[in-house]
Amino acid sequence: MPIPAAAAEALAALLGRRFSTSGADRELHGQSESWHRAPPPDAVAWPETTEEVAQIAAICQRHRVPLIGWGTGTSLEAQALATQGGLVLDMLRMDRVLEIRAGDLQTTVQPGCTREALNQELRATGLFFPVDPGANASLGGMASTRASGTTAVRYGTMRDNVLALEVVLADGRVIRTGTRAAKSSAGYDLTGLFVGAEGTLGIITELTLRLHGQPEEVAAAVCGFPTLEQAVECVTATIQSGIPMARIEFIDADVVRAFNRFSGTQMHEGPHLMVEFHGAPASVQSDAEAFGALAADFGGTGFDWATTPEARAALWKMRHNAYRSCLALRPGATAVVTDVCVPMSHLPAAVADAAADIRAEGLLGPMVGHVGDGNFHAQILVMPGDEAELAAAKRVATRMAERAIAVGGTITGEHGVGIGKLPLMRAQHGEAVAVMAAIKQALDPQGIMNPGKLVPGVN
């Protein structure tokens, strides 16, 4: 459904050349890093102010044009694809750090600002923004998918680190949610409602984020384990013991193979944990020693400490490149990425069952995990066009999700729902899906905000 001429005229009048229906602009905003595919959007807009976003929403509402937010296009469940056509709102021109309030450990940013750009700006302050999903995503996108990543075990997810929002609603109204106080009991937690809503309830135009002090001391290491089971059981024991890990990441033998091939490392090609400790020097030392003792109990060997900032940066850069490194294990492949998260005591079985299932289907699916949260991913490599392989990968992904639900876990720890997890939402939430639909209906009665995503059976 192309955009009605009256809507296109109004948008062009408002935005000039920052509104485009050119094939190239549409194609660029119809890409996905994952296996999801959709036709490109009908048009793209690049707003520069909240007021422009509000006017765009009002125009889209009047003409019933779907409105889809776009950050860096790195979401993995097709959240930013215009699956029902419409207008993609590219937020990257709204990328400023508006204010850093170091004394309050807070910053206010525009949604197109990326996490790396923010941390660059924060360098001189001694503060940092910890949420780290790997990709250099936009902070608006990270909030919208409730992103987390390697440091969530210590610093929490976007849910925990977004204090306040400015949001443009479907009808163009602009609201502010939350406050700059560390906590509040003043009414419904609207901030928490818009975080993770994937743009289905409104467009985030400003975020106030919690900042954290750079830890006085940081220590990071890689440690190998004889088996996948022992590595994951070590994680469970570590979390249960209360050692305050800053990061504790699982990588399996296939991932190590990818690292060795594409990052030039020479690690033993078995399962490993990548860990980091933050704190005062005395704490870091006692935490690292406590973890070392636990790791030894589970057969951990060959601790390789990254002692300099450069070595640590290289270590985590390698981890962040896991997705691309693993894709390169099979040139031309794309990936079905799973994202379950389970209660800690169920983690060892969940990882082992997933590995067995991937093997049984004859697939290659390297696994990484933010295992301190019980969250792990299999990146199942499939060749575009091989429908049988894609179907097998989806079967594995669905079974992983169903097993996660059976033990009280979730079908998505951090990637969100988009269209990929939509068929599993009822199995996850039951009747609560109707409550989500009622909220969607109340805030977006015409269904123009990222339609077809997140809430099954709506639009």
Next chain:
Amino acid sequence: MPIPAAAAEALAALLGRRFSTSGADRELHGQSESWHRAPPPDAVAWPETTEEVAQIAAICQRHRVPLIGWGTGTSLEAQALATQGGLVLDMLRMDRVLEIRAGDLQTTVQPGCTREALNQELRATGLFFPVDPGANASLGGMASTRASGTTAVRYGTMRDNVLALEVVLADGRVIRTGTRAAKSSAGYDLTGLFVGAEGTLGIITELTLRLHGQPEEVAAAVCGFPTLEQAVECVTATIQSGIPMARIEFIDADVVRAFNRFSGTQMHEGPHLMVEFHGAPASVQSDAEAFGALAADFGGTGFDWATTPEARAALWKMRHNAYRSCLALRPGATAVVTDVCVPMSHLPAAVADAAADIRAEGLLGPMVGHVGDGNFHAQILVMPGDEAELAAAKRVATRMAERAIAVGGTITGEHGVGIGKLPLMRAQHGEAVAVMAAIKQALDPQGIMNPGKLVPGVN
């Protein structure tokens, strides 16, 4: 509006003697610890199962009877008072700890279970539930008001410690929100929506809570300061420095006077901080030393360490009795309790301005604060029936709230809205109040769930 006969008959048929319209039962459920007063409810029910709560809701919906949840009756903004009449649902018979999953650091409880009862059950596990609002409140009530208290600076509020809920909706449907995973991106954060909703969207019938390991080492101390300003500036510097405080509580000279009189202490009658450190022994020592050095910079003297568990228990018991001790400073008085929370850098001015304002109005208003969060309370003592004094106390409370809003803070850090903060909700949230009203309307179209609370202009 008394309960329609048909509704009373249906409720009596369902609950037998666990449904009452007796004067004594109604009076007991019409009390408030604060200055708020309302007529008693028309009836009281004591459900024992979720199914009963669902049937009660269905009956109330059919006959348009207001339904008000009741835990321990310790809320401070009249959340549990039947201000529009109706049925009070006393949840204290649903008080079981249903399951402790130590390996997952989780428990599932019924809403009438109190925090002290839960911690008693947890004793043998090495785990504890940290949220501590002072009163031995019910966990359902604590979730509904998004309670926090002395330990939130380290362990977070109920928002951070409730993982999943079972909720009975206005029409009797039962839903489950959240999961047992540490994090989830699977749709709207309904758990976060019901936490802090004060029973206006549904009745919580089951909670899954995060637990935390008992710290290996605990150290607590009291430290005096020459002036209120220096004590509060020390807090701001402590939080900005990143020392991981487990508790950091401010008490002013009036509170110390109340403690000396009613707890038999002999503290210097000036402002103090009460602090606690949790962690491995090495961490606790380095944290305590770092805090000690900062306190000295702000004139802190006379560190009094509570070195035994008994001494620590006595210290925090005294702090928890602050409300009653301060009430006793003026026999017969009741209290208007303020509850603002401001960004850290604004805390010293906020506390000083409040103290000056209370003095200028000629009132007695001892101040305590969970100052590590920027949250503090003045407990303004007023004599029942003295309308001029009550009006003066309300003026002070309103000005404190307005100053908090002006610096980006909140009108309530932990006590909630009820009816007390209702007139300030628009000043706090602006147009976002309309979004809250839309959500209320979507989930409770007949307005039977705790009507007249939290959302201004609805019901």
